[in-house]
Amino acid sequence: MKLFQDILKEILMEEEVQVVFPNLKMSPSELVEMRCYMALRQIKKILEDDTLEDKECFAKIEEIVHIFEVMGSDCGTRHEF
Numbered sequence: 551m552k553l554f555q556d557i558l559k560e561i562l563m564e565e566e567v568q569v570v571f572p573n574l575k576m577s578p579s580e581l582v583e584m585r586c587y588m589a590l591r592q593i594k595k596i597l598e599d600d601t602l603e604d605k606e607c608f609a610k611i612e613e614i615v616h617i618f619e620v621m622g623s624d625c626g627t628r629h630e631f
Contacts, residue, residue: 593614597611597614597615597618
């Protein structure tokens with residue numbers, strides 16, 4: 551069986567490959583953008599949580615808040631350190 555796989559692999563390496571997802575409704579760019587948007591929503595939810603106390607992470611939180619501010623989105627009262 552290994553010989554068969556090796557021969558087949560060698561033959562197929564020379565062939566053009568096309569991957570098709572027939573039920574996919576979004577482009578790859580749209581999929582990535584959606585995933586990034588979901589991550590941003592999760593980060594924003596963390597930043598808006600007034601019950602958290604992360605003094606050790608202040609600088610990182612401040613960087614994230616700044617990114618949202620540049621995009622024109624505030625982070626609620628979480629930024630009021």
